[in-house]
Amino acid sequence: MTQHITEREFQNxxxxxxxxxxxxxxxxxxxxxxxxxxxxxxxxxxxxxADGKGFPDLVLVRGNRLLFAEIKSQKGKVTVEQQxxxxxxxxxxxxxxxxxxxxxxxxxAALT
Numbered sequence: 001m002t003q004h005i006t007e008r009e010f011q012n013x014x015x016x017x018x019x020x021x022x023x024x025x026x027x028x029x030x031x032x033x034x035x036x037x038x039x040x041x042x043x044x045x046x047x048x049x050a051d052g053k054g055f056p057d058l059v060l061v062r063g064n065r066l067l068f069a070e071i072k073s074q075k076g077k078v079t080v081e082q083q084x085x086x087x088x089x090x091x092x093x094x095x096x097x098x099x100x101x102x103x104x105x106x107x108x109a110a111l112t
Contacts, residue, residue, distance in 0.1 A: 011071040021111045026059040054081025067095045
């Protein structure tokens with residue numbers, strides 16, 4: 001897989017691959033608010049309550065497996081909040097990943 005793909009494109013590719021392998025996939029998209037930033041661009045937020053900031057991009061379920069995946073571009077960085085969620089989720093029987101385009105063989109192995 002190309003290393004120069006956007007996070008959105010990569011995420012869509014992962015979702016399609018997961019669904020083709022029989023996974024149920026959830027991703028919670030941000031919505032545009034009526035507010036604008038200093039450059040006049042709309043502000044996007046994901047409606048979440050409590051400790052939701054940094055929640056992983058994808059939740060995948062198939063059979064008795066539950067995966068959480070944070071999707072990043074090849075050079076994208078995991079935030080402190082994202083890492084806190086990944087650490088908290090990774091202590092049980094849950095599989096937790098940070099997936100980048102260069103990880104495609106590992107992604108395929110996890111989904112099949």
